[in-house]
Amino acid sequence: MFKATRALVAKDLLVSRRNPVFFLLGVVVPLMFVLLYAFIVGAATTAPIGFAVESQGPQTQKFMQTIRSMQSEDGDAWEIRTTDPDEARKLYESGETVGVITIPASFESDMEKGRAKTEVLTRNINSDITKNLNLRMQDAIGMVQQAEDSDHLVAVKEQNRWSTDMSFTRYMGASLLMFAILYASMVNTGTLIAREWEERTAKTLVLSPKGWWPLVIGKWLTAFIQTAITMVLVGGVLWLALDYPVHRLGPGSWGPLLLFFLYGSALGVLLGVALRRSLPLVPIAAVVTLVHFLVFGFESYMRGYAHEGLVEFLWWCARFWPVSSAIDQIRYAVEGLEPYYSQSHYLLWLSAVIVALVGAAIAVLRKRIRFTQGQ
Amino acid sequence: MTVSRAFLAVHKRNLALLRRQKSLLIQAAIVPIAMLILSTLVYGGFGDAYAIGVVNQSDSKAAQKLEQQLHDAESDITPLFDVVTDDYDEARSLVDRGRLHTVVVIPPDYSSNYRLEVRNYNVNTDAMKNTKGRLQLVLNQADVPGAELRITNEMEGAQPHDVWRSAYLGGSAVLLALFFGAMLIAANLFLLERENSTHKEIMLTPLNPVVAGLANVLSALVVSTGLSLVPLGLSYWMAEFKADFWHVLMTYVGMLPVMVACAGLGIFAGHFLKSFRAAQPIITIGAMTTFFVSGGFNLVGYLPPAARAFSEWWPFSRIFSWFNPLLHGFDGLGTGKIVALLVAAVIGVLLVHWAYVLERRSREARKM
Structure with a gap:
């Protein structure tokens, strides 16, 4: 059996080298996705905008200093494109910025009187942008009021579940790792299986006296090697584009990552034997992975706001599918924290899902074991 | 042809x-x-309404007004908060397991010291930015006797309503x-x-x-x-x-x-x-x-x-x-x-x- 498995792995690696389209797909798609998401995370952190600073004086300087100092662990809150009123309006009119924040000419005297205002003019075609600009301004106003008149503000005593906020980029980094490993393993394993039908070699393999195991183990080993190459590259891009601490992916992360590989491979085997063609397998794998990313990759975030309608239904689905908790396990292992839900139940649950998927794949294969066109 | x-x-x-x-x-x-x-x-199906818990333990007018402000705060499209509970124990339980990101507690002595207690499930910086910014919006306008400075922010859109x-x-x-x-x-x-x-x-x-x-x-x-x-x-x-x-x-x-x-x-x-x-x-x-x-x-x-x-x-x-x-x-x-x-x-x-x-x-x- 060992020799048969080794021969199968060598054959598949050779075929992948000679016809690398699907292997490259397993590499390029996750890399592109990580890069694209790096842009989105940046947009969630930093708001690019023009300030029309029409006022001059110490209060204005203090206000702008506060604006400039605002930042989170992910980066600066503002990208100030300009502070010149004419240029700010020109950038807005040309569509280069989404709005103008005006510090009016009367700001200094208004501050002296104790009643000042700022104005935000925005192209309100996306409510998220309008909301973000408003909330950021409210933060800035709160900081200025705190500095000027701290005795007459509502004070807030905060108590956080964890001692530090997890950076959004690191939060998303774990979901992106899941995306990459799931897509790569699904496409690699699925196309390796489907290829046997496309190249009319399936009959020989399935009817081999060595049985099923060399086929299953051989395909998974090849897929593991190919997926590992993808993950090394994805890790590098995560580190470079999102400053993700790849070096902290210690033993606490290995279990969930291995399970993601097995889960993706099991889905790939099922798709491979069900479709027997690689062409539809790739887009289906992409959609399945995207669904995992958007639904399970956000479960612990969604948990806090999903209280009605379809989003609550979606959250309930995500809550009980063990992929969500496995992603959280990676997140908290990287942070050195303990996740809310313990590992034991979902590791078993995810293992059971993998076994069920492989069982389903073998059942499909047995049921539809027919060969046409001379196979 | x-x-x-x-x-x-x-x-x-x-x-x-x-x-x-x-x-x-x-x-x-x-x-x-x-x-x-x-x-x-x-990302967007629920508008701007963020689920929180608000527990008011004070009978004072100042506390009631603040509670009302939390309920009434709104953007152009929806309220800013969806207050899902006002029960202290339920709110604590929800926030401890991440089912809420934030619970605001207005303590019994609020009208004397104007202090709030906020408990966060700080799952990530983006979630905290969203909840804290909304809360800040309300607190910036909260009435505190003797306040000498109030800055407001006016929002104006290119169209009458946000998309x-x-x-x-x-x-x-x-x-x-x-x-x-x-x-x-x-x-x-x-x-x-x-x-x-x-x-x-x-x-x-x-x-x-x-x-x-x-x-x-x-x-x-x-x-x-x-x-x-x-x-x-x-x-x-x-x-x-x-x-x-x-x-x-x-x-x-x-x-x-x-x-x-x-x-x-x-x-x-x-x-x-x-x-x-x-x-x-x-x-x-x-x-x-x-x-x-x-x-x-x-x-x-x-x-x-x-x-x-x-x-x-x-x-x-x-x-x-x-x-x-x-x-x-x-x-x-x-x-x-x-x-x-x-x-x-x-x-x-x-x-x-x-x-x-x-x-x-x-x-x-x-x-x-």
């Missing part, structure tokens, strides 16, 4: 092929719908279905001729083979327009999409030259990529890149510098930058943009022509 009959015959054949081989349509159909449904549900984020994503999904569908389906039809051996007949026809290419463009336009009606309908149903019929119609008309250009590019790319397995992923990745980095997910002006620089020279970014404002009634298409669209359509037709010329000169064609 012969040319028009051949043109329509190829178009009819294409429709029959697409009906029989659904795998040629899967990506064009699923990608925009998946983007719409998941983005809407995960929901989900509606923006819905519009982008429709545009994605149109341009991505046209490009992918045209490429698929061209490659189908190659892989199903009808290529030879088309190359050897006494008519110009470009006629077949243009028929592929027409089929791609018709089918992708049909497919785009699904994300359009879903947007109206679940994404607070409120664009009126006239703007939707104008957008579809305005997108026609873009779709011709995209279909032409799909056929041209198909000539070089030679097989489905190469063309489909490249076109899909290109469309997704355009969606995320060039205005589909968010306005280009709100994206990070690298994405803005990319969108500056990436011609497809204009699809979202020009047509989303048209769709939602913000801007029309001026003369300059209309001329640019027509030029794009002409380039699309030329690309079809070049693809077939190059195809006829290719090594494979000489072997036929």
